[in-house]
Amino acid sequence: MKKPDILQIGPYPAWDQEPLDEAFAVHRYFEVENKTAFLKQVGSSIRGIATRGELGASREMITACPNLEIVSVYGVGYDAVDLDACRERSIRVTNTPDVLTGDVADLGVAMMLCQSRGMVGAERWVRDGSWAEKGLYPLKRRVWGRRAGVLGLGRIGFEVAKRLRGFDMDIAYSDVVEKPYAEGMTFIADPVALAERSDFLFVTLAASAVTRHVVSKEVIAALGPEGMLINISRASNIDEDALVDALESGALGSAALDVFEGEPKLDPRFLTLENVLLQPHHASGTVETRKAMGRLVRDNLTAHFAGSALPTSVL
Template identity: 60%
Template sequence: MSRPDILQLGPYPDWDQTPLDAAFTMHRLDLAEDADTFLAEVGPRIRGIATKGDVGASRRIIAACPALEVIAVYGVGFDAVDIETCRARGIAVTNTPDVLTGDVADFAVAMTLALSRELVANDAWVRSGDWSRKGAPPLGRRVWGQRAGILGLGRIGEAVARRLAAFDMTIAYSARSPKATPSDWRYIPDPVALAEASDILILTLAVSGETRHIVDEKVLDALGPNGMLVNVARAAAVDEDALIRALAEGRLGGAALDVFEGEPDLDPRIPDLPNVLLQPHQASATMRTRKEMGQLMRDNLTAHFEGRPLLTPVP
């Protein structure tokens, strides 16, 4: 029996690439010298696409694959996949939820602590000799007992909230509808009102046309000069230009960012801001989680081509 032809849109670690190559006939669009020529050649044979959350699958790529049956996303976010086209054509889409929830939640808390207590700046203070030359660095901000706002209370948002509750923080959240949560968690559907009720606003929501730039100038101003923003979701959830201006003008106290528009190329204004903590899209970046993500992606592809139910289909 011939192996299914899979279009691969980005690189994977060897521990994923080797079993992918063994189980499927992989066609590496990411290595093609001319993407259009490559797609025209292999597109008619493609039955599956293996991609990443931030890469997705555009309408152009999907259109080039008339026999496409399934798109497997390595990651929880699927906003970069043209879901409308997939639904219209009956193309299944899968992602890798749950296996990365804990690590992303840990990372959100780590960023919150690092930003509040100036851990990176203080490390540099010691290494540079400023401690001996200038004395103690500027004071940080308290975390425990503060007000946390969770914008998007899905799996990851709930895991973040549980961790922050252990810091005796009050929890408020925004979601499409109220969730079954501890009685002291407050539901605030409006993002501006949520920001007003928060000292630290943490973004864990999925991005769609409805939520793109949901964190705009109004939300940032509501969070205010003493407030902090932590984003482990998608860059598109934030109006990045408005964020840069709010930080530069002191209308927002600080931001910890793991995602950026156009990453890995940053807006050149961002690294010059003194009140930001920057990370290279690392929220799920532990070896164990990445291996589990790859396994789940492959398991979804295998299940589809064996005629079994998908493990984690996108609704």
């Protein structure tokens, strides 16, 4: 029986690529230079798209595949997929939630610790001889016992909050509605008010048109010159221009960021700032999680073409 034709938008590790190639007829979009011509050539045969969260699938790409049935996203975020275009043609969309939740939460908390205690600079202080020449490293700020805000108490936000409890932190959160599972946490509906009472503000929202720039200039100002912003969600959730301005002026104390507008070509102003920790969008970047994500991408595709229920559908 003929294997279903799949359009692969970005590369996967070998442990995912090999079983994907075995199960499907894979057309590697990311390997060709003339992508428009490539889509004209293979588009009519494509029944599925295998993509990554940050790459998604545009309306143009979806339109070029008239027999498309499913878009399977390697990642929890699917905001880069044109959902309206998929709805219009009843195209299914899946993602890979849960399997990456713990690792993303881990990195968010690690970034908070690393930035608050100045660990990157301190490591450099040892390596460049400053410890021997200049003495002790400048004092930094503690984490335990302070106030944390979690903007978006979904899967990842809740796991972040669970970890913060281990530091005896005073935890508040903001979401659309109060969550029954948020025992011991304070619900604050307004993101500005949440930022105002937080020393550390974690952004763990799913990205959408509604949440675009929810971390506004006002939220950043409320967090203030002693506050830290940690983003392990999507860059679009933050007004990045306002963020850089506040970091430059000292209106915001510091930030720890795993995502950026236009990544990997981020705003060059970030590279000149000492009060921001920069990470290369790798919150889910462990061997264990990436293997589980790849397996779930294939499981969704396999289930669809077998006529079975999709393990993790979003549309």
